[in-house]
Amino acid sequence: MEEFLQKWTDQRAEKLGGDWDGTQEVEQGLVAFQTLLEYHTDIAFDFFEAWSMRNIFAIPPDLPIVLPHQENLDLTAMAECEQGLTDEIEQLRRKIDVQRKLRRVLNPQLSVLQHPSLDTLATLPHKFDTMYDTCSSVEPLDAATISTLTQVELSEPGKRSWESTKSGYLKWATERLLAKAKEGEGGSGEVTNLVDRMEQVGRAERLRKAIEVTENTVVALTELICCLVEFFFILRMWRFAERKQWAILAFIPYFGAVVFNLVYLRGMFEHPCFPDTLVNFIWLYLSYAFKVLSDGVIAGTMIWLLYHRSRGTRERGKTIRVIRNLMYWSFSTGLILWWGSKFPSFNPR
Template sequence: MSAQGPTVPPVLLPEILEFSPQLLLDDIINFANEAITNAVDGLEEFLFRWAADRETRVRDDWDSTQEVEQGLVAFQTLLEYHTDIAFDFFETWSLRNIFAIPADLPIVVPHQEGLDLDYPAELETDLMTEVQSLRKKIDAQRRFKRLLTRSVRLSAAKARRSEKKLSELSFLQDPLLHELGQIPDRFESMFTTVSSLPPLTPETTAALTQLPLPDPGKRPWELSRTGYIDWAAKQLLTKVRQRSPGVGNSTIESTTALFDAIGAAQSLENIAKYESVRSSQEAQQQPTLPQDVEMDNLD
């Protein structure tokens, strides 16, 4: 590029062009930065889907989230670095060539024709210094905004990792663990209660050893003769109550009516015959559960 001659400060350009060249360049740079951000966001979604699919297919202990996030941060930093350098050159070249006015070119804006523009140089210098200071602050705010955007993305990634770890450890809050934690206290209370009981005497031990143990595989009517008679009597009483609803068992009159309805002589004879046959069969083989006792002859 050839040597650039002296130029006047671009004070009249906003009035002539009706826009500020610096703001135009800033808008172009902002569009480029937004394009970089959108590209990184799109690449982030693609990489997370690719990493999830790879974990499903490979099924190894590869921590895809951390590597993808580190790669995205490095990629975005590299793009922003090259973009800043390129657009710094572009901004400088534009201000020195496109929006530059030669110092020896007399320019009079139509709406300023005939006006006295002789102002002290000190005032103009102070204003230009203030404008430059404001531009530096704006540029610093833009850079700070980019840093905040990057920090938000990293914080969101850390939050996702924390939520994933929390979901993996959620079983520690299961109510069953609280109930299991109370078991030692209950065992200790039971042990204390049992320890406070009086010791067994020889008479108590002998009495307990003589108690008959019921067979869990047999029904009440299969245990003994008494159990069978009790079961048969209950069956008879149930049939009589069903056939004679008015008959009760709370008074002597109801008991007498009940025995009259049953037919004491015939019923006792049938029971005796059935019990005799059952006793002979019980001596030969194990008794089986009667499916349905035929009680029609007892009526």
């Protein structure tokens, strides 16, 4: 109805022209019509509900109600009979579950009977019967033929003697053993010398690896000493710096360097002769990286303090102390690095 009225309004506006617009009147009429329909619908449903409750759902008390699936059933059974029926139903359910489990177990076993090889095996009895019949039809050999065949050595063209007969194989194996025994008597001295040289090379290789581990351990201990010196300067920063967070920032990479150094030393002592060079060398390089980061934080903090305190004449004493600490730190770090350069670092292979 709304679409019909909208089309009628558009057509009337085209005919009359001008500013005539009936959209508002159409909407108001539709709202009024809808309200009237709802009012009458409410009244009709009220009458229908009252009539239904009074007539359809008013069941006399003497009228029995029986559903189709309950027809001809005796619902006056006692509780004992009901319990017996419940137990019987439970037993039947258990039997059904057992049968289902048995079926799940037997189904995979039945697939074995459908194997492709069974088709080939089924043809074997017929072939055996045919072979037996063929052999039975052959005439037996006489004594002269049998004695002649036993004296003939069977050999196939293109094969060696040890591939054809048992006696040929035994002869060939005996000749090989005798040849090896003769070669062993003449070359025993050369084999002994070769074994001795291999043992000497093995001892020299173990000694070289032990020396390399010792040198690398010295390098790691040098790094630990450098970490102890850095710990001293971090304590000095904590005492004289106005901003304690700089000392905390320097301590975090310092702690990482110490941990990686200890892990590196532990790997060296666990494998003194044959260390896991690649893994251990990674820990040493990580220690170097964290130590350089800590050194940078210490140097930057001291330079910032030097610049900040040099701006006032009252802080001259503290400035001199900062300069002295910076000189101590530079001298000790350079000395430890020079000492560590005297020892060759470990060369991972």
